[in-house]
Amino acid sequence: MTQAQLDVVTYGEALALFVADEVGDFADVEKYTRRLAGAETNVAIGLSRLGLKVGWVSRVGNDSFGRFIRKRVAQEGVDVSHVATDMEFRTAIQLKAKAVDGADPAIEYYRKGSAASHLSQVDFNESYFGGARHLHATGIAAALSAGTMAFAHQALDFMRAKGKTISFDPNLRPMLWPSQEVMAQKLNELAFKADWVLPGLSEGKILTGYSEPRDIAAFYLDKGVKQVVIKLGAEGAYFRNAVEEGVVTGVRVKEVVDTVGAGDGFAVGVISGLLEGLTMSEAVMRGNRIGAFAIQVVGDMEGLPTRAQLDAASV
Secondary structure (H helix, E strand, O other): OOHHHOOEEEEOOOEEEEEEOOOOOOOOOOOEEEEEEOHHHHHHHHHHHOOOOEEEEEEEEOOHHHHHHHHHHHHOOOEOOOEEEEOOOOOOEEEEOOOOOOOOOOEEEEOOOOOHHHOOHHHOOHHHHHOOOEEEEEHHHHHOOHHHHHHHHHHHHHHHHOOOEEEEEOOOOHHHOOOHHHHHHHHHHHHOOOOEEOOEHHHHHHHHOOOOHHHHHHHHHOOOOOEEEEEOHHHOEEEEOOOOEEEEOOOOOOOOOOOOOHHHHHHHHHHHHHHOOOOHHHHHHHHHHHHHHHOOOOOOOOOOOOHHHHHHHHO
């Protein structure tokens, strides 16, 4: 894919996901369904389904899981030409319990030392990133290793210098960090380089020390971030920038099936909306709608809508 064809570029780790077909402890479950997991690929796929041209940068192992991930992401129309095959390290996998009554399912990761954790500045291609209008980054990719952290800073610094827009979703994974304090410091260093920061309320409290959405937003606005959107769960989302603020109420659904991926769906809505020139409140409403799509089906990205599905739900 050539430079001019990208609306959005993102990077990070995708995992082969195995979702339990029955309720119970992983040790007792005998059957699983293979799917795809990864915050950045969820967003890339969601944006692609809305008609945006998206590229994803990563590393996968020279194994069946790596081939599955590359093929699955490409099937969604996402460009994978800059996904490297690592001949030494393996593709990560993840187990997810069968969700019950809308509760967050148990998850186990097998990702330490994975191929994607060896993503480094050597993998950064200036012409590929420079050809994209927008960069989406998360705190997960940066947490995987010193190399991925260096890649994250290079990507954000480069896109910022080129005058591109940048969105950052903290996506906190405390188990990947030595302490909560280090996590907050390192992720805020990245967040301060972004234009749009998209934390959940509990994440914002950890990262800033403030408990109210307005104060959390002010923390980032004071550092030069242009738009802050704080996810409030079923209550919707709060947004604030230099000239306006507000709360956009959530979208009610008949049944919550699987909450994993809701935040990524929300990011898809906000990012696509702002890139298409919607107002902040309109973009946040789209985020709420797509998040609602995501939680009504099993799987991290299976519920993300096409443009036609989104338009039909917006009528």
